[in-house]
Amino acid sequence: MSTTNGWIGKSVKRVEDKRFITGKGNYTDDIVLPHQTYASFVRSPYAHARILSVDTSAAAAMPGVVAIFTGKDVAEVNGVPCGWLLHFKNGDPMKEPKHPLLVTDKALHVGDAVAIVIAESAAEAKDAAEVVMVDYEELPAVTDAFKATQAGASLVHDDAPNNICFDWTLGNPIEEVDAAIAASAHVTTLEFVNQRMVPNAIEPRAYNSSYEASTDKYTLYTSTQNPHLIRLLMCAFVLGIPEHKVRVVGPDVGGGFGSKIFHYTEEALLTWATRKIGRPVKWTSTRSESFLLDAHGRDHITKADMGFDKDGKITALRVKTYANLGAYLSTFASCVPTYLHGTLLQGLYTTPKINVDVTAVFTNTCVVDAYRGAGRPEATYLLERLVDLAALELNTDPVELRMKNFIPPFDGITQPGYQTQVALQYDSGNYQGVLKKGIEMLGYADLRKAQKEAAANGRLLGIGISTYIEACGIAPSAVVGSLGARAGLYEVGQVRIQPTGKVSVYTGAHSHGQGHETTFAQVVADKFGIPMEDVEIIHGDSEAVAFGMGTYGSRSLAVGGSAIVKSIEKIIEKGKKIAAHKLEASEGDVNFENGKFTVKGTDKSVSFGDVALTAYVPHHYPKDLEPGLDFSSFYDPANFTYPFGCHIAVVEVEKETGKVHLKRFVAVDDVGNIINPMIVEGQIHGGLAQGIGQALFEGADYDENGQLTNGSYMDYCMPRADDFPMFETASQVTPCPHNPLGVKGAGEAGAIGSTPAVVNAVIDALWSAGHKVKDIRMPMTSERVWRAMQS
Amino acid sequence: MSVRIHVRVNGVDYHHDVEPRTLLVQYLRDTLRLTGTHIGCDTSSCGACTIHVNGKAAKSCTMLAVQADGCEITTIEGLSNGIELHPLQEGFRECHGLQCGFCTPGMIMTAADLLQHNPNPGESDIRHALEGNFCRCTGYHNIVKSVQYAAEKMQAVQQNKKEVAA
Secondary structure: OOOOOOOOOOOOOOOOHHHHHOOOOOEHHHOOOOOOEEEEEEEOOOOOEEEEEEEOHHHHOOOOEEEEEEOOOOOOOOOOOOOEOOEOOOOOEOOOOOOOOOOOOEEOOOOOEEEEEEEOOHHHHHHHHHOOEEEEEEOOOOOOOOHHHOOOOOOOOOOOHHHEEEEEEEEOOHHHHHHHHHOOOEEEEEEEEEEEEOOOOOOOOEEEEEEEOOOOEEEEEEOOOOHHHHHHHHHHHHHOOOHHHEEEEOOEOOOOOOOOOOOOHHHHHHHHHHHHHOOOEEEEOOHHHHHHHOOEEEEEEEEEEEEEOOOOOEEEEEEEEEEEEEOOOOOOOOOOOOOOOHHHOOOOEOOOOEEEEEEEEEOOOOOEOOOOOOOHHHHHHHHHHHHHHHHHHOOOOHHHHHHHHEOOOEOOOOOOOEEOOOOOEEOOEOHHHHHHHHHHHHOHHHHHHHHHHHHHOOOEEEEEEEEEEOOEOOOOHHHHHHOOEOOOOOEEEEEEEOOOOOEEEEEOOOOOOOOHHHHHHHHHHHHHOOOHHHEEEEEOEOOOOOOOOOOOOOOHHHHHHHHHHHHHHHHHHHHHHHHHHHHOOOHHHEEEEOOEEEEOOOOOEEEHHHHHHHHHOOOOOOOOOOOOOEEEEEEOOOOOEOOEEEEEEEEEEOOOOOOEEEEEEEEEEEOEOOOOHHHHHHHHHHHHHHHHHHHHOOOOOEOOOOOEOOOOOOOOOOOOHHHOOOOEEEEOOOOOOOOOOOEOOOOOHHHHHHHHHHHHHHHHHHHHOOOOOOOOOOOOOHHHHHHHHHO | OOEEEEEEEOOEEEEEEEOOOOEHHHHHHHHOOOOOOOOOOOOOOOOOOEEEEOOEEEEOOOOEHHHHOOOEEEOHHHOOOOOOOOHHHHHHHHOOOOOOOOOHHHHHHHHHHHHHHOOOOOHHHHHHHOOOOOOOOOOOHHHHHHHHHHHHHHHHHHHHHHHHHO
16 A cells, blocks of 8 residues: 555645535536426325315416326325334334325325425426315324323324334343342433434425436436435335436535435435426425424433442443334434444443333324434433433532543454443444543633632533444444345445546545545545545446445445545556556566555656556556456445544523523544544534534424424524534544544534533533532523523 | 516626516526525525625525616625635635535625625624524534634735735
8 A cells, every 4th residue: 555645634625615615516406407397295284184185176277387296196106115124022023104205095294295286487386286275184193202102192103003113122131230220329310302303404405307218217316415325215115117227416415414315205206207297307395394304303202220339330221212203214214213322322331231222103293313423412412411410419520430430442453342232342442531631621620610619609600521432334234234224334436547547536425515525535645646636536426426325324434435445455456567567577576655656676666647548558568457447346344433522511501591601612522533634623513513502402393283383494493603602622533443544434423422511511500509400401491491490 | 477677696787577476596596597596494594595785795585586676786606706716715615614515605695794894803793793694514613714714814905905005
């Protein structure tokens, strides 16, 4: 392998920025095709209703209407599938009710689509949709995951008794955990809600599907995080059309945060409809539709007990969670509260006994699926709230309590990985290091003194600590397959050296803000020892890129980057053969360094560009070697990667009003090796804002009728620029021992550690004034904090 | 029924017949195909559609195209001359003030308005001025730094101009 040319580790400015800052980005809604038509949907205003009749006759006569389709028209088409099969504890498969493209008999949540209207313009489609007459008979709705399982609750799906999709358990036998809790010197118990979040990518979902009769080919432009997966699911599971006849393109995508991973009904319906009408069909979600339909996140109701011995060592953890799945099973819905949540409950601690029990529940609400962090924020919130609360209850310092219980440092090479009680094996870690660095940056001891002084003066200052670990780069395929995944989780990376030595890289990962065009180019330029501008990263087009699993779970660099490195290695190996022939040396004597092939012990060399040209103009060429310099690799990792870190919030709570002021936020994250520190820091910042947003501002509120009462930006509190201080961030580097770049992933870290840090800080502030409250429901509005102080 | 309007957008005159209900942002995107101005919501909250109307920042989803009749409009496409970047565009790139890029045009246009009447804003001035523009990617941290970068650069240019004039 070549030595570095210095690209790796540099804060290179992003190559993709030019088009975005000049208004030249190309998002799905920017694309208009010849003979374009536009779609609008007729959606149920009720959370649960029988559809008695649908009358489209008046709408069909409206100006510009091209076609109207109802549930009956697509009754023969399959629904959108779930990508992860779980089983009940008794071995029965989970309940998988059909998620139809358009509903026929019953609408199961507000926004469920009854009909699609296609017209010459978006305005005409909307006008006509408004006059489609639907007779509904409203039925009782369920929205709360716990209440939905109780006797007498209305059923979302007739074949899912008690609205239970599945129940699931992991860890040590419950009897052992019960006994360990019972024998503990102290038990901290917390009942809480990890509230439902609306992902709110600023670009609303948009799709534009077209069909070319002459070639029998479809093209779908979609605001997606994983075009190949959408193609696979849509073709093989929903529409039954040959995959090679469908091109799926995810052009510039305006943020995802999980919500654009999933295969949505509208993607398949537009693709079905374009062939019916023979013209391209475009649909762009309104923000109101985004609130109602983009898969929500979190929504757990949990009771957890953590036991401690007389020395403050954790003895056991017992968790019972009701996870809300919404009305249908979204693409990854079933694995989020289970394999991405239960498996993380070891946290950073040596807890010897752990049992987690999850009941996954259907309700008359929007589907719930992965949202930045997906399961891991829920696990971290649970653990870090318990540990901080235990410190308050035991009147001990939360830093000391954590240090006492941390898993000792291990590098995963000379020391083995850490086997948890909940299935995972951590790769490498130094948890003491990030906490130590965090409290140093904060000036912890001084702040504790300041807190005491503030309390004496009637001011409520709080310090909240959270440490976290997450599992990223989800894989290997064999393991996820055994856990119920219906797809592999490798990644594809093709590196094509052009005859002139320029490099085209095709990755199955998809960038929607992460900056792959820069980071991946840094890796390639570094390994080949060439200028970055000689490298082009191509992603997001199923016709250009052989295959891919897309971007989510902080996997792009760890899995996708590793696939590219594998191809780079193959190219260098072949390049050495070509160079040896050109230099009349033996292949074993050829080195590749800084963009040159050299012969050991001589001054003979040939440049990367010369070797590339020779590969394509093979006049003087090794016998038995194919021309060309183009390799593709599939990389299936040996394990997940495990980033970790320490987040600390400092808040001041207004005594009179309960308003929380976030004064400081310190984040020390260890995401393994770093290719571009500027981009990693940016990822952390964004995650922090979302995590802090959950603690202080955000949360979807359904009323008992299943109406989303804050389904707009006038009602849902989005974090704004003046809600935050400047973040204080730092890195620690513990390389991942099992991938070639040593990277772990940075996309979700900020959103995972920050939420409990802020809540812990507010609880800490209240305890400093003698209000010994255990929990304040998120988002911690002034009213909720004020009420907590009055209790 | 449609209404004839005349607007000057990024220095070019346009005459079009528009439906009275057409929003200014729809006119810019669909008729003029200036797709750098984005639509992120339906309640005038997110600011992705921010442009300048007669030199002032305006949310183009909150104006009808007919209301813009006779107005001078600048969109993100017209902020710089196409060769050099505006200091704000440069600042956003230098300071990693964008990730997915969707909010960026509106963010830049709002910041440009701020710097017109407050050339030396403090951190809290910037945060306050950007309150009507949502970003879900950056946590606003680097956006604040980008605006500070631009303010410093623009002030340095002004200072230089003064010195040259003197």
